Amino acid sequence: MSASPAGLVIAVDGPAASGKGTLARRLSAHYGLPYLDTGLLYRMVARAMLEAGHDIRDAAAAGEIVSRFDQGAFDEDTLRGREIGEAASVVAAMPAVRSGLIERQRRFAGQPGGAVLDGRDIGTVICPQARAKLFVTATPEVRAARRHKELAGRGEEATFDNILADIRRRDARDSGRSDAPLKAADDAVILDTSALTIEEALAAAIAIVDRRRSAQPERILTER
Ligand SMILES: Nc1ncnc2c1ncn2[C@@H]1O[C@H](COP(=O)(O)OP(=O)(O)OP(=O)(O)O)[C@@H](O)[C@H]1O
Numbered sequence: 001m002s003a004s005p006a007g008l009v010i011a012v013d014g015p016a017a018s019g020k021g022t023l024a025r026r027l028s029a030h031y032g033l034p035y036l037d038t039g040l041l042y043r044m045v046a047r048a049m050l051e052a053g054h055d056i057r058d059a060a061a062a063g064e065i066v067s068r069f070d071q072g073a074f075d076e077d078t079l080r081g082r083e084i085g086e087a088a089s090v091v092a093a094m095p096a097v098r099s100g101l102i103e104r105q106r107r108f109a110g111q112p113g114g115a116v117l118d119g120r121d122i123g124t125v126i127c128p129q130a131r132a133k134l135f136v137t138a139t140p141e142v143r144a145a146r147r148h149k150e151l152a153g154r155g156e157e158a159t160f161d162n163i164l165a166d167i168r169r170r171d172a173r174d175s176g177r178s179d180a181p182l183k184a185a186d187d188a189v190i191l192d193t194s195a196l197t198i199e200e201a202l203a204a205a206i207a208i209v210d211r212r213r214s215a216q217p218e219r220i221l222t223e224r
C-alpha cells in the first residue's frame, strides 16, 4: 500500500551529503509537516549489528534484527559517524532489511496532513504517489568538502581524500544494488546544490514544491 496522497507528501532523495537532510528539515518547518530522516533507520540497524558483534554482511542476522526493530529513543549524534554510514549502506542493500522498514516509513508518510521524508528511495518505492519529489545532488567533491567540514566540527578526524573515497564507495553501492537503488524518480525535479548556499537551495526547493502543489496531476510527469 502506498502512502496516502491526501496530504502534502514531499519526497527528498539524493546521494550522501548532498544536503537533502538539511533541505528536508527546513521544508518540514516551512510547511509545518512532520519529518522523517529514513537514513537513520538504516543507521540504527547497522549500529545494532555492530553492537551485537555480527559481521555487517550477515544478512540473516540483519533480517532478524529488523524483525524485532524498535526505533525507540536514540541519540542522533552517535548514529552520524563515518563508520555507521558505511555499515548502513551495506545492510541497506539487503532485501530483508528494506522490506522490514517499508511499512513504518509509509505509515509516517500517510499522516493526515502529509509529511516530508528524505532518503534514497522515497520517490521511487516508499511514496511513489508523493505530490512533490526532489532529487538533491551535488558533485562528489562538493559533498566531500561539506562532510569534511561537518565531521571536523564534531571532532571526527578524517582527511578530505578519505571522505571523498567514502562518498564514492557509498554512491556506487547505493546506486548499484538491485533492491530500491538510489535514483531519481521519473517525476522528480533534480536540484543540483553544488553552487548554491543552503538558503538558495531552500528557496529553489520551496519553488519546486509550490509548483507541484498547484500543478494538475497529469502535468507533473511531463514537467521535468
Ligand atoms: N547548499 C549547501 N551549502 C553548503 N553546505 C551545505 C549545503 N547543504 C548542506 N550543507 C551542509 O552539508 C553537510 C551535509 O548535509 P546534509 O546532512 O543535509 O546531507 P545529506 O544529504 O542529508 O547527507 P546524508 O545522506 O549522509 O545524511 C551538512 O553539514 C550541511 O550543513
Ligand SMILES: Nc1ccn([C@@H]2O[C@H](COP(=O)(O)O)[C@@H](O)[C@H]2O)c(=O)n1
Residues within 6 Å of the ligand: 016, 017, 038, 039, 040, 042, 043, 085, 088, 089, 090, 092, 093, 118, 119, 120, 121, 122, 170, 174
Ligand atoms: N531511504 C534510504 C535511506 C538510507 N539508505 C541507506 O542508508 C545509508 C545511510 O543513509 P544517510 O542518508 O543517513 O546517509 C545510505 O548510504 C543508504 O545506503 C537507503 O538505502 N535508503
